[in-house]
Amino acid sequence: MRSQLLGGILFFICFSPFLAKSLSPSLNDDVLGLIVFKADVQDPDGKLASWNEEDDSPCNNWVGVKCNPRSNRVSDLVLDGFGLSGKLGRGLLQLQFLRKLSLSKNNLTGSVTLSFAQLSDLRVLDLSENSFSGSIPSDFFTQCGSLRSISLARNKFSGPIPESLASCSALVSLNFSGNQLSGSLPLGLWALSGLRLNNLRAISLRNNRLSGEVPDGIGNCLLLRSIDLSGNSFSGRLPSTIQKLSLCNNLVLGKNGFEGDLSEWIGEMRSLESLDLSENGLSGRIPDSLGKLQSLKVLNVSKNALNGSLPESMSNCTNLLSFDISHNSLTGNLPSWIFELGLEQVLFSGNGLTGGIGNAFGSSKENSQKKVLILDVSQNKLSGEIPSSLGDFGNLQSLNMARNSFVGSIPAEIGWLKSLSVLDLSENRINGSIPSDIGSLASLNELRLEKNLLEGYIPLSIGNCAALTSLSLAHNEIAGPIPASLAKLNHLQTVDFSFNKLTGPLPKQLANLVSLRVFNISHNQLQGDLPAGAFFNTIDPSSVTGNPSLCGSAVNTTCPTVLPKPIVLNPNDTTPGGGTTTPTTLQSRFGGGKKILSISALIAIGAAASIVVGVIAITVLNLRVRGGDRDRRHPDAALTFSGGGDFSRSPSTDGESGKLVMFSGDPEFSTGTHALLNKDCELGRGGFGAVYRTMLGDGRPVAIKKLTVSSLVKSQDDFEREVKKLSKARHENLVALDGYYWTPSLQLLIYEFVSGGNLYKHLHEESSGRCLSWNERYNIVLGAARGLAHLHRTNIIHYNLKSSNILIDEGSGEIKVADYGLARLLPMLDRYVLSSKIQSALGYMAPEFACKTVKITEKCDVYGFGILVLEVLTGKRPVEYMEDDVVVLSDMVRGAVEEGRVEECVDSRMLGKFPVEEAIPVMKLGLICTSQVPSNRPDMDEVVNILEMIRRCPSQSSQDDELVPDF
Incomplete structure (x- = not known):
């Protein structure tokens, strides 16, 4: 009684100045009503500052107010997003000609006790996205025959939907989503004999606590175009009468408790563009009739108990953009037609699909490939190699192929996916190394390759993935050091390199990763101290365990002042077993500082090398001895040119001559008796022979290399073929090969002479x-x-x-x-x-x-x-x-x-x-x-x-x- 009395006093105080001011009270009803409404709410942003109680009419410049030009009365009050708070006052009931009331996206609270039945012209009521609470009054919709659109969405209303809703015979759109409404749907709304909602086009009751079965009578609302009952606790079978809704293009029933088969009648809803039956208890096969839904753009039947294979008829759904069948029990192969539909999202994870994916990828058309944005085939039983044609999906943003049985290497074409944000190939049997092309993925945010058989090194190019926040390579066979380029990834938050074979010290630059939250390098062979920095100073000890040579407070080991220096082995040395040294024994890949080799080791290596060289020398000499006495009779120092395009040794007793070929210039030298290989003209010696300087007949100097590998040189045909190939490599920064000379026991190469x-x-x-x-x-x-x-x-x-x-x-x-x-x-x-x-x-x-x-x-x-x-x-x-x-x-x-x-x-x-x-x-x-x-x-x-x-x-x-x- 006290509150009603105070309200009456306030009403009188507010209205009395206007009643005294005018002889035409009806002209001021709108002004009075709006001023009372303003008095009941808080306006922290001053959005209602233009509402002046001294004005004769609100129709001129009052913000949010619209009037009918004929009657000069308020017809629309739209105050969406004004930041208003407080309660809904009775002043609104003065707006007798109001047709639209929209107060969405404010902070209004309390229960709704007004009876809008007094506003007989009201067509649109929108109180969505506020904080109204309590139950909807049972008489709230009494005498609402003119109301066409109601939205109470995203508030805190509770209790049942009132039966009075049936009075809204002109209702076209109903949205009660995002509340706490409970109970079952009023049966009176749907019964054919008393159907009042025959004009209803859209109904949304999503995200409430409604339960029970959906009445069969819903199929009698023949004008329904959109039904959204998702996020409730509806149960039972889908009412077959829904198939009568031939105009329906949006059917969303996900996140309920519906059960039974997905019946063939679903194919009769030919206007469907979006069908969402996800997160229910539906079972059985996907019906062939789905192929009749040629207008379908979105299909989501995920998280049910559907089985069998995908029907071939679905290849007729040529307008499909999003296809989500994830987390069912589907079997069979990935259909070859799946990428021919121009899909943007393909979500098949959590099924029992088998076989390879090469056919599906290879059969896709170029224009279809470009449309795919999200591809998820994770948690299946797919096998075979990842095809290189994956690189054709140039617009792909998310690729998840985790938890399958894929083998082979990661194709280098992965670097073509420039828009890729998420790449997950974890928990497969992928081998080989991580391709350096991964560095081309500048948009990559998450990279997961853990639990595979990867080997090789972490590519330096990983530092080019500037957007990377999460990187997991755990449980592989990756060796080598952690590249310093990793420190370039300023957004990196999570790193997991655990259970690999990483070696060497941690790059000090990693201390600059300010966003780092997790850095797990446990169970590797890393050494040295951790980088100095806020994160690494407090790193979880479990993240570094299993690295015996790591030191620092995190592993409770003091770092020595001078670390032991690794040994450098001569790459020409052989191991005791006769094999060659591995790359990791040649020199540490990235370690700094000097490498110590003891005096005794140097002596031993030198002795071994001398023995090896001696054996080779003896072998070469033996081969030359077998070549005949003529090699002993003609010393190299006396080689001369005898004319006629041939070289010969002088004196010659057997008439042997060789073949001379000049690729350019004069084939004759300055004098036939000049000692071409005179030791006084020697320029130097190398592993393949000695080099001498001489002159051509035209006075041009040349350098002649006498090969000392004669016994190992190819046959004449092969030798000449290789030499001619080398002669064609003409470039200003290459010493030109001008010619050659051949005998079975002697080979000469003739080069341009370079002074300096x-x-x-x-x-x-x-x-x-x-x-x-x-x-x-x-x-x-x-x-x-x-x-x-x-x-x-x-x-x-x-x-x-x-x-x-x-x-x-x-x-x-x-x-x-x-x-x-x-x-x-x-x-x-x-x-x-x-x-x-x-x-x-x-x-x-x-x-x-x-x-x-x-x-x-x-x-x-x-x-x-x-x-x-x-x-x-x-x-x-x-x-x-x-x-x-x-x-x-x-x-x-x-x-x-x-x-x-x-x-x-x-x-x-x-x-x-x-x-x-x-x-x-x-x-x-x-x-x-x-x-x-x-x-x-x-x-x-x-x-x-x-x-x-x-x-x-x-x-x-x-x-x-x-x-x-x-x-």
Whole structure:
């Protein structure tokens, strides 16, 4: 009584000034009603400031108010999202001509006690997205014959739906979703004899607590276009009368307790565009009649108990965009037609599908492939290899193939999926290494490859996946170090590398990962201390357990001041068992500092090497003895040209002559009696032979290489074929091969003569004179890169790259790469023989030379080039032998770079006269080229492009991670 009295007093106080002000009270009813409504609510944002009680009418400039121009009375009150709070007052009942009342998206509270029956013209009532509570009054909808749309969605209403709703005979749209309504649906609403809702087009009761069965009478609302009863507790079978709703295009019954078969009658609802029966208890097979739903765009029958295979008839659903059958008991193969429909979402996880997926992927049309955004076939029994045609799905954003039985390697074409955000291939039997192409996935947010049979190394390119937040490679056979490039992933939160074979120290740069929450490296072979940083200082000990050589507070082990240094083994040495050393014994891949080799070990290795060389020498001499007495009668120092295009040995008693071929220039030398191979004209010696200087008949000097591997050289036909191939590799940065000479016991190669000496002398011999400037060193690196790149484009591998094979033209300063491709003259590319011929290349040799199972490719040259770069920039030899230790140049530089001491590595003889912004990226490029994993090394064409870009924009290159990625 007290509240009613106070309300009456307030009503009188508010209304009395207006009653005294006008002789036409009806003209002010709207003003009075709205002012009373405003008094009952709070308006923290001042949205109702324009509502002035002094105005004669609200129809001019009152915000949210719309009037009928004829009657000048309020017809619409729309205050959506005004931030209003408080309760719904009685002032609204004064708006007798109100047709639309919309107060959605505010903070209004309390129960709704108003009887809107007094507003006989009301058509639309929207109180959604507030905080109204309590039950809906039983008379709330009494005399609501004119109401066409009601929305009480997303409030806190409870209790049953009132029977008075049946009075709303003109109702078109009903939305009570997102409340706490309970009980069963009023039967009176649906009974044919008393049907009142014959105009209903849409009904939404989703996310309430309604229960019981859906009455059969729902099928009598023939105008229904949208039904959403999801998220309740409805049970029983789907009423078959629903099939009569031929205009229905949206049927959403998910998250209930419906049971029984998915009946064939569902195919009679030809207008359906969206069908959601997910998370029920439906069983049996998917009916063939679904193929009749050619307007269907969304089908979701996930989380039921459906079985059998997908009906072929579904290939007729050509408008289907989203297909979710996940978490059922379906069997059979992935249908070949599935990617021909132009689907955007394919969700088949949690079934019993079997067989491979190659047919389905291969049969897809190009325009269909481009539409797929989400593909989930996880938790099935699929097998076979992941097809390379996966790369055709260019718009794919999420790919989940986890928990199947896929085998083979991850296709490199995975790098074509530039839009990919989630990649999950976990819990399969995938082997091989992680492709470096994974670094192309700049949008990748989550990468899960755990519980497979992966091996190899973590690719350096992982640092290019800038958006990565979660990375799991646990339970594989991955070896090698954790790449420092991982520290570039600023958004990384979760990392799991546990149960692998990772080695080496943790990169110190990982301390910069400020978003890191989990970093599990347990059960590996990592060593050294943890990075210093807030996260690693408090890391969970269980995340680092199982690494005996790790130290620090997290593992309760004190780190020694000086760590033991690993041993460097000569890659030409053999193991006691007769095999060759593995790449990991050649040198640690990324460790910094010097590598110690004891004096006794050096002596032992030297003795072993001497024995091996001796055996080879004796074998070669024996073979030559068997070749006949003529080789003993004709010393090399007396080789002369006899004219007629042939070389011969003088004096000759048997008339033997050889075949001379010149690819360009005069075939005659300056004098027929000149000793072409006179020791006084010797320029130098290498693993494949000695080099002499002589003159052609036209006065042009040439260099002649006398091969000392005659007994191992190919037959004449094969020899000539290989030599002619080498002669075609013409480039300004390559020493040109001008001709050759052949006899069974002697082979000569005739090259252009390059004055100025080789790079080794300029870098390491004091007699070479002045120190090379930065520009000269840069041009040497660039010229060598261009020469190698040209070789590789003509399918020629150098095999023997080193500073003594880089020549500098005295006149032009041009760089010339020499001695390329000579290993191809051997009958077979035997690594033992090859390594014995290029012992002077120790330090330049790629690790794969020591592994018989790894193919020797152009990437071997890239490794040697990387060493060459470091040698040019530092002025130090690739391997420095001290009194009691051995310093490996690449490891020394890598350690300095990781510690931020790059400038200290540059040749001190330049006395700081070099551009740091160029030297640092070139140094890093050299380290990248010396990666232990061949696939992680760039191609020489890429190297040339990077070098040219460094010179064009040095200031950018020193800061741009994309130009020279971390090693």
